[in-house]
Amino acid sequence: MPSLQWFLDHLAQEWAVIQGAPALAAAYALMATFVIWLIQRWAFGTVITHKDGKIAHLEERLKMRDDQLTNKLQSTPPGEAQELIRTLQTQIDAMKPRRLTDTQKASIARTAIARGGGSYSLTIIRDMASADSGAYANDLIHAFGNLQGWTISSGAAIGPGRTAPCGLGLCVHNRSNLNPGERIIFDILQSAEIDFEMIELVHPDADVGLMISAKL
Known part of the structure; x- marks a missing residue:
């Protein structure tokens, strides 16, 4: 990969050409900026797509867990279902910070x-x-x-x-x-x-x- 010194030396050599054709140099600079913007946009879009995929996967797992719990409650006798709900509620309450009511x-x-x-x-x-x-x-x-x-x-x-x-x-x-x-x-x-x-x-x-x- 060319070093920074190579770019500086190359710029010094071509400076006379750039001064002789400023419009062309500006066009090249604008084109380079546009290409860099396209590359950054593509890279950022890839990251976002990857994150969206991970979020969708987690949401799907949560939905599957909810469906499993719903199916378990529906297939469980009422008495056992109430006991399961009380157990889950107790576990949730135990994780809450203690405060006086x-x-x-x-x-x-x-x-x-x-x-x-x-x-x-x-x-x-x-x-x-x-x-x-x-x-x-x-x-x-x-x-x-x-x-x-x-x-x-x-x-x-x-x-x-x-x-x-x-x-x-x-x-x-x-x-x-x-x-x-x-x-x-x-x-x-x-x-x-x-x-x-x-x-x-x-x-x-x-x-x-x-x-x-x-x-x-």
């Missing part, structure tokens, strides 16, 4: 007002390795803000040692003998139907602790 927030607020009083501290710790722990922790912090007399704090950790498999642990001194502060948080979580587990882990800076981690 409006119903759970309202329940926490009601129970917090009813069970408020005293002077306790609650710290909410989230595992930074859990992608949805930040938003979930913020929901809990704002919801528990209605606890009169309580001090609410938060923090973050990377890979805490002890966590609850369900993703939310209530840290207690003794699961068989909850102290008053632990009992209040236990009742609030239970009344709001929030999935949690007790773990015997004393937080040094608070009366009660909540540990948010990834669901196992």
